[in-house]
Amino acid sequence: MITFGEFIRKLRIEKDLTLRDFCRAVHLDPSNWSKTERGLSVPPKSRYILQGIAKVLDLKEESEEYNTLFDLAAIGYIPSELLGEQKVMEKLPVFFRTIRGEKPSREELEDLLNIIKED
Amino acid sequence: MPKQRRSRIFIEPPRLTRNFIQQKAEEFRKNYVSPTDLVPVPIIEIVELKLGIQPIPKAGLKNRIDIDGFLTNDLKNICVDLDVYMDERQINRIRFTFAHEVGHLILHENEIRQCDFRTEEDWIHFHEDFLKDDLNWFEQHAYEFAGRLLVPKEELIREIKSRKNKIDEYRSIIGDGEEMLIEAISRLICDKFKVSWMVIQKRIRIENVKL
Numbered sequence: 001m002i003t004f005g006e007f008i009r010k011l012r013i014e015k016d017l018t019l020r021d022f023c024r025a026v027h028l029d030p031s032n033w034s035k036t037e038r039g040l041s042v043p044p045k046s047r048y049i050l051q052g053i054a055k056v057l058d059l060k061e062e063s064e065e066y067n068t069l070f071d072l073a074a075i076g077y078i079p080s081e082l083l084g085e086q087k088v089m090e091k092l093p094v095f096f097r098t099i100r101g102e103k104p105s106r107e108e109l110e111d112l113l114n115i116i117k118e119d
Numbered sequence: 120m121p122k123q124r125r126s127r128i129f130i131e132p133p134r135l136t137r138n139f140i141q142q143k144a145e146e147f148r149k150n151y152v153s154p155t156d157l158v159p160v161p162i163i164e165i166v167e168l169k170l171g172i173q174p175i176p177k178a179g180l181k182n183r184i185d186i187d188g189f190l191t192n193d194l195k196n197i198c199v200d201l202d203v204y205m206d207e208r209q210i211n212r213i214r215f216t217f218a219h220e221v222g223h224l225i226l227h228e229n230e231i232r233q234c235d236f237r238t239e240e241d242w243i244h245f246h247e248d249f250l251k252d253d254l255n256w257f258e259q260h261a262y263e264f265a266g267r268l269l270v271p272k273e274e275l276i277r278e279i280k281s282r283k284n285k286i287d288e289y290r291s292i293i294g295d296g297e298e299m300l301i302e303a304i305s306r307l308i309c310d311k312f313k314v315s316w317m318v319i320q321k322r323i324r325i326e327n328v329k330l
Binding site for chain 2: 085
């Protein structure tokens with residue numbers, strides 16, 4: 001079954017809305033919202049926020065998609081709180097360089113691992 | 120049971136000519152930019168809506184690690200610094216980061232796929248072993264791709280020609296200072312392409328554009 005996050009992402013892409021534009025329009029934190037779309041965080045429960053999302057996505061009240069949005073948000077599920085080791089490996093960069101133009105230090109590599117695991 | 124240590128992962132930069140990178144940037148424009156001479160190139164939209172690469176904004180990338188962003192190993196996401204991503208004043212920086220990471224995707228996909236990290240130590244060793252010179256080549260390829268994608272030569276020349284009067288005015292003030300003139304022109308036209316003036320400055324030099 002499609003998750004709340006997958007459902008919203010699909011509608012958002014169909015509307016040609018980037019994550020950045022969508023989050024600005026609904027006043028959402030893009031870091032947290034990205035987790036919601038990837039199923040790593042629970043959907044919002046606030047009716048106010050859900051109505052805001054519906055409005056930005058042009059969903060007509062009582063339309064099938066409007067109701068699905070609320071139904072999927074209401075389904076309780078436990079998101080995986082931490083990325084599994086395999087998933088962390090997939091999200092690591094092969095290429096990156098610091099803005100100061102140097103290779104990262106070991107401390108920076110370890111810190112980056114922690115940031116990626118924070119998902 | 121502890122995971123068995125594997126032999127370390129090494130990759131070498133492919134030997135790519137400027138012409139090859141230019142060709143790849145032009146191919147990309149033909150496939151994803153419509154009309155192909157459109158500037159500014161809507162790279163953020165292309166990455167997410169056409170390539171299906173999902174951005175992952177992350178707090179602390181810039182402040183803690185001193186990086187703007189990176190393409191993930193599975194080629195599905197671009198991680199970006201949250202503050203930079205949402206700061207309208209830094210939009211040009213984000214646009215260039217996205218174009219740069221697309222450059223890695225287009226030019227270095229084979230090398231990325233060779234990097235089958237199994238453990239965190241695999242990944243740390245990989246970066247510790249990565250020769251600075253090799254990393255510089257990979258980064259230079261992606262930089263070159265991003266510059267050519269966001270600032271196509273023909274559009275750059277067209278824009279400079281359209282500002283002839285202003286450039287003549289600058290020249291009369293600056294005199295023979297070619298570098299100062301390039302900088303002044305770069306600052307004048309960078310908004311058109313939505314890149315920093317330094318990117319334009321480099322493009323003018325690389326393409327040897329006559330002012």
